Amino acid sequence: MDLAILLDPFATISMPLSDWANDSMRWLTSNYRGIFQAIKAPVKWLLDLVEDGLRGAPQTVLLALAAAIVWQVVNRTTAILTLFAFAAIGIIGAWDAAMTSLAVLTTAVSISALVGLPLGILCSRVNWVWAIVRPVLDFMQTIPSFTYLVPVILLFGIGNVPGIIVTAFFATPPLVRLTNLGLREVRADLVEAANAFGASPLKRLWSIELPLARPTIMAGVNQTVMLSLAMSVIASMISVAGLGRLVLVGISQLDLARASVGGLGIVLLAVVFDRVTQGLGFTRRDRGNRGLWEQGPVGWLRTQVSNRQPLTNE
Amino acid sequence: MDDHSPDAHAIECRNLWKIFGQRHLEVLAAARAGRVDKDAILEEFGCVIGVADATFSVAKGEIFCIMGLSGSGKSTILRHVNRLIEPTAGSVLVNGQDVMSLSKGELRALRAHKIGMVFQHMALWPHKTIADNVAFGLEVQRTDRKACRDSAEEALEKVGLDGWGDRYPDELSGGMQQRVGLARALAADPDILLMDEPFSALDPLIRRELQDEFLALSEKAHKTTLFVTHDLDEAMRVGQRIAIMKDGRIDQVGTPETIVLYPETEYVARFVSSISTLKYLSASEIAVAGEVASDAPTIGPDTPLPVLIEQLANGVDHLAVRDGADLIGRIDRPEILAAVGRDLARR
Numbered sequence: 001m002d003l004a005i006l007l008d009p010f011a012t013i014s015m016p017l018s019d020w021a022n023d024s025m026r027w028l029t030s031n032y033r034g035i036f037q038a039i040k041a042p043v044k045w046l047l048d049l050v051e052d053g054l055r056g057a058p059q060t061v062l063l064a065l066a067a068a069i070v071w072q073v074v075n076r077t078t079a080i081l082t083l084f085a086f087a088a089i090g091i092i093g094a095w096d097a098a099m100t101s102l103a104v105l106t107t108a109v110s111i112s113a114l115v116g117l118p119l120g121i122l123c124s125r126v127n128w129v130w131a132i133v134r135p136v137l138d139f140m141q142t143i144p145s146f147t148y149l150v151p152v153i154l155l156f157g158i159g160n161v162p163g164i165i166v167t168a169f170f171a172t173p174p175l176v177r178l179t180n181l182g183l184r185e186v187r188a189d190l191v192e193a194a195n196a197f198g199a200s201p202l203k204r205l206w207s208i209e210l211p212l213a214r215p216t217i218m219a220g221v222n223q224t225v226m227l228s229l230a231m232s233v234i235a236s237m238i239s240v241a242g243l244g245r246l247v248l249v250g251i252s253q254l255d256l257a258r259a260s261v262g263g264l265g266i267v268l269l270a271v272v273f274d275r276v277t278q279g280l281g282f283t284r285r286d287r288g289n290r291g292l293w294e295q296g297p298v299g300w301l302r303t304q305v306s307n308r309q310p311l312t313n314e
Numbered sequence: 315m316d317d318h319s320p321d322a323h324a325i326e327c328r329n330l331w332k333i334f335g336q337r338h339l340e341v342l343a344a345a346r347a348g349r350v351d352k353d354a355i356l357e358e359f360g361c362v363i364g365v366a367d368a369t370f371s372v373a374k375g376e377i378f379c380i381m382g383l384s385g386s387g388k389s390t391i392l393r394h395v396n397r398l399i400e401p402t403a404g405s406v407l408v409n410g411q412d413v414m415s416l417s418k419g420e421l422r423a424l425r426a427h428k429i430g431m432v433f434q435h436m437a438l439w440p441h442k443t444i445a446d447n448v449a450f451g452l453e454v455q456r457t458d459r460k461a462c463r464d465s466a467e468e469a470l471e472k473v474g475l476d477g478w479g480d481r482y483p484d485e486l487s488g489g490m491q492q493r494v495g496l497a498r499a500l501a502a503d504p505d506i507l508l509m510d511e512p513f514s515a516l517d518p519l520i521r522r523e524l525q526d527e528f529l530a531l532s533e534k535a536h537k538t539t540l541f542v543t544h545d546l547d548e549a550m551r552v553g554q555r556i557a558i559m560k561d562g563r564i565d566q567v568g569t570p571e572t573i574v575l576y577p578e579t580e581y582v583a584r585f586v587s588s589i590s591t592l593k594y595l596s597a598s599e600i601a602v603a604g605e606v607a608s609d610a611p612t613i614g615p616d617t618p619l620p621v622l623i624e625q626l627a628n629g630v631d632h633l634a635v636r637d638g639a640d641l642i643g644r645i646d647r648p649e650i651l652a653a654v655g656r657d658l659a660r661r
Contacts, residue, residue: 189433190437190439190440192398192433192437193439194450195398196398196429196508197498198422198423198424198427200422200454207450207453212441285482
């Protein structure tokens with residue numbers, strides 16, 4: 001008997017982890033369901049706002065608007081690329097699904113940024129916060145993404161809003177990590193110089209540290225966007241609409257046609273978003289010492305107006 | 315030199331100690347009790363003594379050099395003046411006010427208005443244009459944009475970089491970058507300049523050029539300057555007084571002349587041995603006691619050596635050194651040769 005325990009200990013000794021998980025989840029849902037439902041409200045509000053806009057507007061208007069925005073924040077080449085990518089999505093018949101995906105994505109990324117950036121900044125300032133957050137991030141980044149789905153279904157239910165929550169949860173860690181890293185890597189003498197000239201901590205953060213950490217932080221934003229896109233197929237398992245659902249249906253019904261439409265749509269969105277988030281990382285320097293509003297459509301309009309100035313004076 | 319009235323001091327350090335490490339207070343007690351072996355202290359306490367019992371004062375408008383090898387604690391002392399580093403013990407007074415007594419806001423105001431700082435590796439912000447770099451100190455004080463631009467342009471003019479405002483730091487050479495560093499420190503028109511080895515990262519020729527420019531600027535602006543350097547020649551050129559540091563302690567404070575002619579410790583003597591005393595010798599140090607002829611030309615005790623040589627070369631038999639009516643001594647050719655001989659012998 002004793003020998004048996006020594007040789008095959010796990011046949012007798014076991015820890016009821018699954019029971020604990022069940023119990024704690026039951027405890028959470030029965031006591032705190034209200035809180036989790038309350039979290040859904042602002043997410044739903046934001047999603048509805050974005051989705052109504054994207055799906056309600058005429059396709060031509062959206063195409064033009066998307067190209068104009070990209071031209072403004074990045075450059076003309078990327079604007080043309082965006083135009084082609086969106087047109088391709090429309091032509092292959094994925095427009096509606098893509099607009100839903102875009103809405104889900106935009107909402108999820110906004111939430112990630114809203115949580116991730118301040119948390120990353122805090123982690124870079126306060127060492128004990130980083131000591132706590134770091135293992136949590138490790139944990140979040142190592143559990144397989146499917147695992148997130150179960151507690152999310154139990155706490156939030158299914159549909160687009162829980163889908164956004166699970167996507168944001170999955171996509172935020174790299175942003176926190178890279179914001180913290182970028183701020184900690186700012187050259188110490190540049191920070192000291194800011195102190196020596198009497199900058200307050202906030203002024204120093206805003207005009208010295210954040211701009212210098214910007215490339216790293218933008219790499220984090222880029223990661224967050226890409227992870228959110230990667231999550232779109234997985235999130236469709238909890239009934240999130242959009243391109244991901246096309247792929248999921250394609251898999252379950254062995255429908256290659258649908259899977260390719262959904263897959264290509266995701267790739268095209270990914271390309272556009274990758275370029276746009278990289279463009280957001282451009283500094284004034286990268287733009288040839290021009291401010292954001294001195295380039296693109298707005299810049300063009302401004303030169304038109306100022307060129308006309310001498311005529312009106314005469 | 316040190317007996318100015320207290321309000322004439324722009325900067326004053328009193329028994330300043332800085333010990334880096336967890337057990338700094340224990341080390342302070344041990345060091346005050348006379349333990350000085352830094353290796354033993356590092357071994358026993360895991361602490362490093364940065365500054366040990368430093369006391370000195372800088373008069374208004376004076377250029378005061380702190381000289382020492384790397385790790386001697388000179389930059390650490392400098393950073394106490396604007397409290398970038400907090401002392402373990404002792405006090406630092408700026409314009410008569412203890413910097414440790416200032417609130418955070420008052421300290422920021424002091425840094426922004428009263429003290430300009432220049433860094434060894436320039437520390438210009440690479441994402442800002444030259445003009446924005448220079449204007450930062452003013453921006454912090456919430457000066458309006460137009461006034462910021464104007465003061466920045468004015469400061470750049472002072473260092474000969476007018477018209478470069480829209481460039482970025484990495485488009486400039488090292489020497490030009492450090493001029494920007496100087497302009498940035500001058501932009502807010504502070505009373506005090508802290509210069510942390512400002513020219514040591516530059517080529518020798520550029521370094522000399524910038525030293526000259528700094529001295530010319532300083533002549534006009536008359537700013538109290540604490541100038542840290544590891545280069546003795548630079549200290550002698552720039553400093554009106556020099557403090558020589560070793561292992562966190564100040565070994566000697568004095569004018570370049572006193573440091574070279576009358577070193578107080580063996581360390582200082584070894585340090586200045588490479589410097590010729592001839593440039594600093596004056597009549598009073600060369601003269602010997604003796605009779606002087608009534609027709610011997612009279613010279614003052616501070617007459618420098620080249621003037622003596624010139625007079626003697628003109629065929630004068632000997633010179634009478636007088637301080638007012640008092641006779642100090644006589645100088646003839648043997649005395650000049652003896653002085654040269656002594657100078658050669660000490661090297």
